[in-house]
Amino acid sequence: DELDNDITGGATPASFEPSIDYVVTKIPRFAFEKFPGASTTLTTAMKSVGEVMAIGRTFQESLQKALRGLETGLTGLDEIEIPGLRGSPNEDRNAIRAALGTPTPDRLRMVAQAIRMGTSLEEVHQMCRIDPWFLEQIDGIIQMEARIREHGLPQDAANLRHLKSMGFSDARLASLTRREAAEVSRLRERLDVHPVYKRIDTCAAEFASPTPYMYSTYETPFAGSVRSEAEVSDRKKVVILGGGPNRIGQGIEFDYCCCHAAFALRDAGYEAIMVNCNPETVSTDYDTSDRLYFEPLTAEDVLEILRAEKALGTLHGVIVQFGGQTPLKLAEALEKAGIPILGTSPDMIDLAEDRDRFQKLLMKLGLAQPRNGIAHSVEQARTIAGELGFPLVVRPSYVLGGRATQIIHDEGMLQSY
Structure with missing residues (x-):
């Protein structure tokens, strides 16, 4: 009882029993696709490479937010094929x-x-x-x-x-x-x-909490109008999108960039607003930014945050370059919604990530490049492989850290890829 609770700004001591009105769900992120020979059976050995955390008013809300926050293509409890089904x-x-x-x-x-x-x-x-x-x-x-x-x-x-x-x-x-x-x-x-956005306060709103630690929920106005606790300011502000759950090729180095972007923005007189869903990072510490939204990094979730922030003050734009591939994929949707993208434009990001466009740019500028080809179908891939010869490095566009990249030694491996 001699220690203050920083979350409530010292209104309660550290010995005060928390009263929680939200549900937190954590789901590990695995990268077995990087290790084709590894067993996917989970044991007491550590096999995850990162994790996602989601917060909601109910377990169902929290669970489905966590699933889409994994960034594995899930939109919720998506269907999956159970192996071995034969109709008997x-x-x-x-x-x-x-x-x-x-x-x-x-x-x-x-x-x-x-x-x-x-x-x-x-x-x-x-x-x-x-x-x-x-x-x-x-x-x-x-x-x-x-x-x-x-x-x-x-x-x-x-x-x-x-x-x-x-x-x-x-x-x-x-x-x-x-x-x-x-x-x-x-x-x-x-x-x-x-x-609406609610505040993590450890006391179910019994005491006022200055901690700018937010999560979203859909509240029913059965007892008057719903209330958002985000307390959006009228200051000039910039939103930074984090990198989501750690994975091979996108880890803590991007979080370092996000944190220093927040520090630099604050020094320049801007309100730094962070959006991320990775509990293992410094960017999701409640005191790293002026306001933290612990939300999945999807177009829907980010656009709703921006809608709330634009209601007051001046939103100068969003920074997508420091969080790795995750926020880069959101740049086009944000630009279409009329949100200013600070730094490299979405078109220039696409120019660097679209291998077809980038190849043509190198040719136009007369710059040397390894022998390569762009395939849009299996047949095209076979033809290009015949021209270049094996082994080949095969890699899609719009990835970082070697995701879905393979060294192909023969046509059988190419077909499997």
Whole structure:
């Protein structure tokens, strides 16, 4: 009781028992694609390369935010194929038991898929030994997915807000209803369904907290109007997008850049606003920036933050260059939304990342480059491989750190790639 709680600005001592009105979900990020020969079975050995953290008012909201924050292409509890299914009840049951009984990075989605296929929660519990409470929460998401598929998107604000409060992203709702995510976004805009931002204060708002540590949630206005605790200022401000969960090729070096960008902006008189979802970083310390949004780095989540920040003060722009590939992929969507991108323009970023455009630029400037070719189909890849000869380095556009890069020694490896 002699130590102050910095989160509440000293309003409570460190001995004050926390009162939590939010749910935190952490999910590890794995990179088994970098190690083709490694076993994907999870054991007591450390195999993850990073992790994502998400915060919401409910477990369902927090879970689905964490899944899309992993940056593995997920939009929520996406469908997954359970290996070994053959259409025979007995064989399928054995395949489900094997999938759920083996701890792998995809087991959470395997559990959801088994529930979709009609496996009872009791059976799922016996197979994976996950606590029934968590299975019931996942089942609630699956049941809501079935309703969305059957009835489509609700056309009223209350029901759409309820879906969003369960953590459904625009992209996931679009997938379930066979629409485009932009259509869902326009529907939300028309119905004025937007998140509010709450403050991490460890005391459930019992005491005022000056700590600028925010997370989003969709609050129902059943007891008056909803209240955002972000307390957006009227200062000139710049938003920095972090790098998300650590992975091979995109790690702490980018966080170092984000932190120093925040320090430099503050020294220059700007309000530095950080957006990130990686709990292992310095950029997500509550005192690194003037305001921290602990949110997934997706276009939907970032645009909602910018919408809130633009309501007051002057948003001079967003910095995407310091967080690695993650924010670079958002540059085009932000520019289309009318958000100023500070530093390198999205077109110049694309020029450097699009191998076709970059190759043509080198040729135009007369600069030397290794013998290479650009393939847009398997047949083109075979033709270019025949011209260049093996071994080859094959790499897609728009990646950092060698992601999806392979050394190809023969046509069989090329076909597999």
